Amino acid sequence: MRLRLILGLALLALSLLLPARPIAAADRMVLRGNYYREASNRVLAPEVMLTKDLPDERLTLGVTYLLDAVSSASIAAGAASVTGGDFVFTEIRHEVTAAAASRLRDWSLSGFFRYSTESDYRSRIAGASLARDILERSGTVSLAYSYTSDEVMYIRANIRDLRPWNSTGDDNRLQVHYLNLGYAHALHRTVLGGVNLEAAFAAGPMDNPYRKVLNGLDESHPLTRRRLAPSLFARWAIPRARLVLEPRYRYYADDWGIRAHALEARVHIRPLRHLLLRLRYRYYTQTAASFWREDAAYGVDELYRTADPKMSEFHSHTPGAQVVVELDAIVRRVPALHWLAGAWIEATYNHVFQTTRFGDARLGNLAFSMPF
Secondary structure, three states, rough: OOHHHHHHHHHHHHHHOOOOOOOOOOOOEEEEEEEEOOOOEEEEEEEEEEEEEHHHEEEEEEEEEEEEEEEOHHHHHHOOHOOOOOOEEEEEEEEEEEEEEEOOEEEEEHHHHHHHEOOOOEEEEEEEEEEEEOOOOEEEEEEEEEEEEEEEEEOOOOOOOOEOOOOOOOEEEEEEEEEEEEEEEEEOEEEEEEEEEEEEEEOOOOOOOOOOOOOOOEOOOOOEEEEEEEEEEEEEEEEHOOEEEEEEEEEEEEOOOOEEEEEEEEOOOOOOEOOEEEEEEEEEOOOOOOOOOOOOOOOOOOOOOOOOOOHEHHHHHHHEEEEEEEOOOHHHHHHHHHHHHHOOEEEEEEEEEEOOOOEEEEEEEEEEEEEE
């Protein structure tokens, strides 16, 4: 729902560099395979997305289905009490999203509903967004809101006996309110800049029912969390070099005591007419939560306890690359493949070097998209 990107239409040079991958104003199918791997966890997530354009109604409808297969979420993830030891097991999550978007003169509107389920978790998310072009379409103001309602359970003694998990409270429902306010502006014919502010309020259990601290006590996190994250971004197109430079910065703070900085740089290159390359690097650093203890040796009288590595002080480096091949070049040479006109293939890989006990991580995806 990053509506700040809408203003990219004002950058004529940028449109020559980015790939022709419309998600609106076209009937399109996207097949994507996502992959995540770290020392003790592996995630395979195939995904299919369909969009249908209704030009007379100025409406675009979309539906997405995603399947998460998480394997070997073992001792490293704090699940030894469920598995009985550090051996491979698999959890399956199903996720369905329905979305609608419309463009009415200077206004853009969209909404979505997402439902996901797994063996011990149910999640429902609904959201809407609104954006308006201003200053003769040189600027865009955007506003997005979403509400999440999750039902948190836990499996007792690995016998498929589901129990509500309410942590230190009396309710097993996690509710999250998320607000995103953004502004993007065409600073020059080839330069786009913007600011963004994200805010979130969460209430309910946010700890892992299977994770224990050093002395065997249950993990216990606060029942509320307030987050704030301002960010800046810019896009500079250099048409003669067929290049786009994209720096980003994001600051994060919450009332659990975590402060974080994220610096990212992306370089988009179009060496050939139907080939797009993207290189990226991201540096992330954060402080520890106020209740984090490095030795994890909490006392029974301490209300808040955690063994979550994401609550610790750590930093990470993430280099990555993406290749997009548009198939129109093949279609022109082989007329029998005319049905591939407008199709593209995408491959992405990112490697995360991080200092948490989870160790390094590898992320990748392969995607194929075509109009229908």
